[in-house]
Amino acid sequence: MFTKKNLYLKNILRMRVAEGRNLIKGLRLDRNEKVDLWPSNFIHNVLKSKPPSFFSTYPEIANLYKKIAKFDKVSEDQILITSGIDGGIKNLLNILTQPKDVISVLSPTYAMYEVYSKIFQLKLHRISYTENYEVNKKEFENFFKLKPKILFIPNPNQPIENTFGLDEIKKIAARCKKIKCFLVVDEAYFHFGAKSALPLIKHNKNIIILRTFSKAFGVPSIRAGYTISSKDNMEILSKARIAHELSSVSIAVAEYLLDNFKMIRNNVSKIKNSRKLMLKNLRNIGLESRSQYGNYVLIKFKNKTEAKNVVQFLRKRLIYVKGPYKKPWDCFINISLGPFSIMKSFLSGLKEAKRRRLFT
Ligand SMILES: Cc1ncc(COP(=O)(O)O)c(C=O)c1O
Structure with missing residues (x-):
């Protein structure tokens, strides 16, 4: 009850x-979706090499893990595939926080940060922007005094775009480490020009990266995203996953797009x-x-x-x-x-x- x-x-x-x-x-x-259309034979091309049993069986996702690992030059055990970045955020909050914990995110941003903070009964510290589109320094500094569990940096953020360079991310990660806080870099808009923090995960164990197929890949419909971090982190972060991370159709589309990058x-x-x-x-x-x-x-x-x-x-x-x-x-x-x-x-x-x- x-x-x-x-x-x-x-x-x-x-x-x-x-x-x-x-x-x-x-x-x-x-909605920052793909504005133009996929060709009408798109799904036909995606599914044409699939066996007749494709829709009758449970999804097989192992190959997609392999392809993402190859694409991002990480090992498979550094990845967790989720239902978009959305699912990745929820998974992290589920595992890393307890009610009343403080988390922080740049604001305004993707709306689900707010929603999940309520669901997990967290205190959401919002770091806003000045009218010159700069991160509010005072609110940023205050965050470190609040014993936070996670700092989320959508990089670049939307709708206010203020993109952090790798040196800045590195410095923030070091400060987060001192207070035992994870730094989660939400790279929803990766491929459109910003540098990825991925090369930093090797030496910064508190960095977690979130990626998606919704934006540059142009298929928000398939709800596919993934979390990347060190193998040690992922040993914990990937354990609370659902039985099948994605549907067979989503897997097939994601694989097709990686094959045809x-x-x-x-x-x-x-x-x-x-x-x-x-x-x-x-x-x-x-x-x-x-x-x-x-x-x-x-x-x-x-x-x-x-x-x-x-x-x-x-x-x-x-x-x-x-x-x-x-x-x-x-x-x-x-x-x-x-x-x-x-x-x-x-x-x-x-x-x-x-x-x-x-x-x-
Ligand atoms: C910064 C940011 N993070 C995450 C998301 C959600 O991405 P996904 O479709 O992978 O859940 C969005 C979507 O607009 C976004 O703008």
Whole structure:
């Protein structure tokens, strides 16, 4: 039976919100997904070499472990495959924390950090940004005084992007080590340009890396991610896994994309090119924007009303963008980046909004 201890879960607000997006005609720029489409023969190509028993058997994941290990030049026993980075975060909190422990994350960021903190009854210390998009030094220093268990650094973070270099990560890891704290580097946007902290795990036993197939690989649908750390760490961190980390279809897609990484490289280079062109175009429209190492751009409006009106205007034209955010980021919106040819209809929507004086 439930005990009093369980009842707090009742008060946590969880919603299954239908996004309400028109997925046929709409332009999806609101979730940092792959904006363009996979070719229609994609799943056929993924499954064509599978045996007739493919759907009748339990998933076989050993090969995917091998392929990821080879891809990232680590050993298989340094990896745990999870349901996206999302599953990786949950696994870490499950194993490494007790109720009332302090964890910390840059804020704003991926929403599930907040949700899981509530579920695991943790004290979430948020490290915010200054209006110059710099990490708030005071809040960062305060974190070390709170006897924290884990510091999560999404690197690069979204929607506020402030990417740490390897030297900085190394220094932070050393400080975390002194207070027996894990440093988890969430590399959701790896491949779009930021350096990975992976080379640091050899000499920094408290570093854990999170990776995903959702962003550069372009398949958030398959819910595949993985955790990488030292073999010793993974001996503990991989033990609480579920019986089958992924479905057979997800495994097949992930393997196919690792085998055909050229496709991903090609896609990433289109996004990087689009990033440059979008910044230039937004400047020409008179808007301040930021994008360094992600598949997204943060765009600033003069005030919250302008930001809100533009989001609504674009939505009516089936162009979905994210924002405005909570204060103090309430005059910002965020858009995902696809190949520039696709982004042109966003730019014309934005220009139309300007003509109609929705922003100045
Ligand atoms: C910083 C960050 N971490 C993690 C995630 C979740 O990734 P996944 O789809 O692998 O669960 C996101 C998704 O937007 C993200 O922005």
